[in-house]
Amino acid sequence: MTVRDLVNELGLKVFSGEKGLDRQVNGGYVSDLLSDVMGNAGEGMVWITLQTHRNVTAVASLKDLSAVLLVKGLKPDEDMAQQAGEEGLPVLGTDLQAFEIAGKLYSLLNLT
Amino acid sequence: MKDYRADLHIHSVLSPCGDLDMSPRNIIRYAAGRKIDILGITDHNTTRHGPLMRKLGKEQGVFVLTGAEVTSREEVHCLAFFETDEQLASFQEYLDKELIPFKNDPGRFGHQVVVDKDDNILDEVENLLVYSIDQGIDQIGEKVHSLNGLFIPAHVNRSVNSLISQLGFVPAGIYADALEISRHVGRKEFLDKYPDLSHFTFIQSSDAHFPGDIGRVVTLFRINDLSFGEIKMALSGEKGRRVVLQ
Numbered sequence: 348m349t350v351r352d353l354v355n356e357l358g359l360k361v362f363s364g365e366k367g368l369d370r371q372v373n374g375g376y377v378s379d380l381l382s383d384v385m386g387n388a389g390e391g392m393v394w395i396t397l398q399t400h401r402n403v404t405a406v407a408s409l410k411d412l413s414a415v416l417l418v419k420g421l422k423p424d425e426d427m428a429q430q431a432g433e434e435g436l437p438v439l440g441t442d443l444q445a446f447e448i449a450g451k452l453y454s455l456l457n458l459t
Numbered sequence: 460m461k462d463y464r465a466d467l468h469i470h471s472v473l474s475p476c477g478d479l480d481m482s483p484r485n486i487i488r489y490a491a492g493r494k495i496d497i498l499g500i501t502d503h504n505t506t507r508h509g510p511l512m513r514k515l516g517k518e519q520g521v522f523v524l525t526g527a528e529v530t531s532r533e534e535v536h537c538l539a540f541f542e543t544d545e546q547l548a549s550f551q552e553y554l555d556k557e558l559i560p561f562k563n564d565p566g567r568f569g570h571q572v573v574v575d576k577d578d579n580i581l582d583e584v585e586n587l588l589v590y591s592i593d594q595g596i597d598q599i600g601e602k603v604h605s606l607n608g609l610f611i612p613a614h615v616n617r618s619v620n621s622l623i624s625q626l627g628f629v630p631a632g633i634y635a636d637a638l639e640i641s642r643h644v645g646r647k648e649f650l651d652k653y654p655d656l657s658h659f660t661f662i663q664s665s666d667a668h669f670p671g672d673i674g675r676v677v678t679l680f681r682i683n684d685l686s687f688g689e690i691k692m693a694l695s696g697e698k699g700r701r702v703v704l705q
Contacts, residue, residue, distance in 0.1 A: 380624060380625060381625060381626045381627030381628075382618075382623060382624045382625070382626075382627050384627070385627045385628075398533060398626075399595070400533055400595060400596070400597075400626055400630070401630060402626040402627050402628065402630050405627070405628075405631075406627045424595065424597075
């Protein structure tokens, strides 16, 4: 499943990094502590978070995550969106909170 | 030029976690007893004991840097200091506006009392002060500098509420006057782990919540005299002024 499939299936917003929409998604990780994500998230995962700081882009790129998914209607900070655009890292958004969107993502990934 | 002993991270009784013995009067008395020349008063998300501390400090020969320990939206703790009572009051207005309102439960979190010079309780703050304010760390840094203040991310290597725990690493281009590292690590040990941070000035402080903790670690400021301007020059390493970790 690609990030683009995810966007279509879950009705997500795409804030930035459209270039990366064909990346493969192989799982998800939910955390708001960037140090935790650095230590524990795996390549190809979608990172579900409420953090909108520019360091999110750097951590996601460092860990080769497939996309960042912001919850509760949050938007990326300007510099985060810009860096993600430059790096082709999709920054997605949903109005749902983390538990709900993680549940949907989990069942979606298990179906395919 | 002379070396002055500084402890820039101290909580008073106004912080819910601050011991009841941490009244402004007691803090200054203990600090003077431990030969602290420069003391930073940094309650969680409030500056309200600052002006009194400054006044009491003056009487006892302790130079007080007035400020707060602010919790950002990312739950990063950072120290902010201001030179004048007017700048401090402007920053307090900002904190009042941005603190996310959540009623304190004193039984659970501790009392948040404002006291006078004789330890009489003047006021109790209703909203929980250890909560975060609705501003990102970069916005807080900008606000502090717009008031000509000093901005110092606190205990950056701690595993909770630090720049590194919350944001993974020190953001490139962060506008900080210094970084505070925890008292449990030396500058060299810290830089062995984070070599790209060597251009920062570092301070170490007690983060005291109890009288016995005041001055358990100090940072030396090599400056001409005790003033905000000299301290600022030391942090940026200007004209021979400098900051030395012990």
